Amino acid sequence: MNDEKISVDNRDYVGAxxxxxxxxxxxxxxxxxxxxxxxxxxxxxxxxxARRLLLTLHALGYIAKDGREFRLTPKVLRLGYAFNASNDHLDVVQHYLQSVTSELGESCSLSILDNDEIIYLVRSSAAHRLMSINITPGTRLPAAYTSMGRVLLAQLSAAEQKDWLARAQLLEHTDNSIVDKNRFVNMLKDVKQQGFCVVDQELELGLRSIAVPVFDYQGKLLGAANISTNSLRVSMQSLIDKYLPALQDAAKSITAHAK
Structure with a gap:
């Protein structure tokens, strides 16, 4: 079988x-x-x-029922474990992200693109907390307003970017958020050309981050890695002069060792 995706109207598509x-x-x-x-x-x-599906998942042990409420059970972790077990490079990623955190004292992560969101796969957390939510592997954030999301979107072809933007909603999370689609497209071109992306307080005030693409030794895109920090603590100049080289070095090391 090849990697080509089938459409929802394909006879091999299982809607249930x-x-x-x-x-x-x-x-x-x-x-x-x-x-x-x-x-x-x-x-x-x-x-x-929805009721039939919930009851089926309950019977299979993936969902528990407490009165009128449903919740996930630990059995769903098997799905995530299977993913981690089949992706040996994640241990390599974790090692080099932790080295960045040790050097700079900042949180460092790797994520992949999933439609309109990024999914955190690997996370090396600093002692201080930056966002209003606790970020862990599996956390989702809007791709349009994260440095990792923009790096990943910049890796898409022009046609793929056009399709993505046609369905995407650009929301004003802060006064800094880019909401004009033409401006967004031009920004992605700049990101692709320069090889990194900085997002300054577009998702949350005070949150500043920088990201680069990460590839394996064969040139396959593994995801995007970022360093996130506080805008009051780290200047834009320091982000470029100090943080970017450390992140790029980590990405190169991952490429060299991700088999």
């Missing part, structure tokens, strides 16, 4: 499986427990369909 995974994905930090009505609303399914 896709819907079940959609229900599992509906549970997150903001929705740790949900009622049937809440699951139906978030997924856009009718209550009858």
């Amino acid at each position: 499986l896709a819907s079940g995974l959609e229900v599992l994905s509906a549970f997150d930090v903001q929705h740790k427990k949900m009622t049937l009505s809440e699951v139906a609303q978030i997924t856009g399914m009718d209550r009858a369909k």
